[in-house]
Amino acid sequence: MRTDGWSxxxxxxxxxxRILAPVAIGVLVLMSIASAAATPSLYSSAAExxxxxxxxxxxxxIVALYGPIVDVSSEGELAMTKMTVxxxxxxxxxxxxxxxxxxRVEEETGRTELVGGTAIGRDAPLMAAAVEAVLLAVVLGLLTALGNVVGGLDVGGSVAFGAMWAGSALVAAGIGLVAAQLSASARTCAGxxxxxxxxxxxxxxxxxTGPAWVSRLSPLGWNTQVRAYGDTRWWLLLAYPALAxxxxxxxxxxxxxxxxxxxLVAARPGPASGAPRLADAFSLALKVHATTLMLWSGAAxxxxxVFGMIAPGIGDLLDSATAQSIIDELGGALVSAILSITAVVLTYFAATVVGHSARDESDGRAELVLAGGTSRTRWFAATAVLALAGTAWLLLVTGAGLWIGYVAxxxxxxxxxxxxxLAWAPAAWVVGALAALSLALGTRWAALVWVWPAAFLTLSLLGDLLHLxxxxxxxxxxxxxxxxxxxxxxxGxxxxxSAVAAVLLGVAWWRFRERDIG
Known part of the structure; x- marks a missing residue:
């Protein structure tokens, strides 16, 4: 291996x-703490x-979605049901x-080739990415373990759980490294x-839910088999770094x-000339993101x-008088909770669309489009409309899936x-409009498109935990x-x-119209 200059x-x-990693890891750790701290208050006894x-x-x-609870007497396993898988x-x-x-993104933009023209070794980018993944996985594991202890769970189990999360992250990083070699583009790599x-x-x-041996073929299946808060299988934790x-x-x-x-998987060449309809900014934006939108729609x-099928059985999971009274009073509380998290996740579709436009600008593609007959207003509007309308569509698909599962x-x-x-669409539009404003401020601010949803989710989690x-x-x-x-x-x-989203979009459009491209 030629890894000169990897450090x-x-x-x-x-x-x-420095922004993406701390924010994302912080959100994950806060979710774990919230689950650890909230579960004991729902049950007044070990029998419940x-x-x-x-x-x-x-x-x-539920088992298909979250995985089984191997030790039903373990408070930690019950608290970490959703977190484990x-x-x-x-x-x-x-x-x-x-x-x-x-x-893959660095290669696609040509920066890897520029760096390779210096004293940097051929394999240095891969080495640097792998080492960074290891460092961040260790940080994630340590903070998760500490957070679970703060949340009230036992130390040994929390250490095992943190190590399990870190191991899952390392395996994912290994999968990402392999995918980067197979694909010819960043989008295909993600796919x-x-x-x-x-x-x-x-x-x-x-x-x-069937033959137990099949689960052992998947690192995600190992997550439950580790039994972090039961009879911990410490030896199984070694399988994660070995596979990575x-x-x-x-x-x-x-x-x-x-x-x-x-x-290694050759890119399939497109047609020699584009269809006339792609000359329109809106059609082009929809064409570019059509596959992404279909994948998001299927997942939603x-x-x-799945959540719709789970919701009717929530009463069976809450046998304590306090927990049952909450469900009796709120009725569709579980569905509301599901949608509150789903809305944040689906807002990242808007971030994906806006982030792609930011890359188009930084890579010079937006300048080529704007040099033709497409105005700035139309190019910016195509991005904003697709981001906001796509998010609303995904919420609608989620609602339809909930209804089908619930009825079934x-x-x-x-x-x-x-x-x-759809009640969550206006809030998602506000976050999408903030992402558009970040784009309008310039490419140096484009990273904020990924920060806004996580920041608001973190604020909600901290508000509940710290009584802000x-x-x-x-x-x-x-x-x-x-x-x-x-x-x-x-x-109201x-x-x-919706009015706030409209104002933010107006400010974003004004700023984008006035500044230099690139």
Missing amino acids: LLLRVGLRRD RIRAAEAINASPA LYALFAAALFIAIVRRHT FAAGAIGVLFVLRAVGD AALAGVAVALRSRRDLGAG AVLGA ADGPGIGNLLVAA PGWLTGLSPYAHVPLLPAAAWDW SAGGL
């Missing part, structure tokens, strides 16, 4: 990720916790994004990596067999249906789930959404948030 690239990578754990294991839909996927997505950013994670999740779900190292070795071998900027529909599970009537999902004043938590647009279907539709909230 310099590592420092550059850490500096580039056991009944809840047994009810979870008795539901194939489902939220480990968020950590995996973060590390794939970081690895992809410092490997390969997402597909691999999806296969691992399906294997885990099949094994947890093997994947990194495969990536190095594949790297030596391809040309710089190319992928599936998750909505014979759930009692709780209101219109399509309306409940209402005016501070009220800075999050998500805090002003009525929790349908448990609450009633509020035209929807109109106010």
Whole structure:
């Protein structure tokens, strides 16, 4: 391996990720703390916790989504039910994004070729990305372990859980390194990596609800088998870095067999000339993001249906008088909670669209488009409309999936789930408008498009944990959404948030019109 100069690239990578990595890791750790701290208050005795754990294991839909609780008497396993598998996927997505950013994206933009013309070795970028992933995984594991202890869980189990999350992140980084060698573009790289994670999740779900040996084929299946808060299998934690190292070795071998900027899976050439309709900025934007929108739509529909099937059985999981009274009072509380998290996740579609436009500008593609007959206003409007309309569409698809799953599970009537999902659209539009404003301020501010959703989610989590004043938590647009279907539709909230989004878009358009491109 020729890795000369990898430490310099590592420092550059850490500096580039100085906002993305701390914010994303902070959100993950806060989610874990919130789950650890909230669960004990729902159950007044060990018997109630056991009944809840047994009810979870008795539901194939819940087990397929979250994984089983191996030790039903463990408070920690019950508290970390969602964190063990489902939220480990968020950590995996973060590390794939970081690895992809410092490997395939750098090659696609030509910066790797420029750096390679100096004393930097051929394999230095891959080495630097791998070392950064290891460092960030260690930080994630340590902070998660410490956070779970602060949340009230035992030290040994928290250390094992943090190590398990760190191991999942390392495996995801290894998958990202391999995907970067196979693909010829950053988008294809993301597709390969997402597909691999999806296969691992399906294997885990099949094994947890059917033949147990199938689950052992997936690192996500190992997450529950570690038994962090039970009879911990410390030896199994060694499998994560071993698999990650093997994947990194495969990536190095594949790297030596391809040309710089190319992928082992050759890119399929497009048509020699574009269709006339692509001369319009809106049609071009939709064409560019059509595949992404379809993938997001499919994921939103599936998750909505799964959560919809789980929702009617929530009463079986809450046998304590306090917890049951909460459900009795709120009715569709679980659906409201699901939508509150889903809305934040789906807002990242808007961030993806705006972030792509920012890359088009920094790479010079936007300048080429604007040199023709497309005006600045139309180019900017195409990005903003697709970002906001696409987010609303995804919320609608989620609502439809919830309704289908809820009806399939014979759930009692709780209101219109399509309306409940769309109630989050104005808040998502505000966040999307802030992303558009970040683009309008210039490419140096473009990284903020990824920060806004995470920042508002963190504010909500901190508000609940630290009992922050209402005016501070009220800075999050998500805090002003009525929790349908448990609450009633509020035209004042929807109109106010929509007006704020419109004002932000107006300011963004004015700023974009006035500044220099690039």
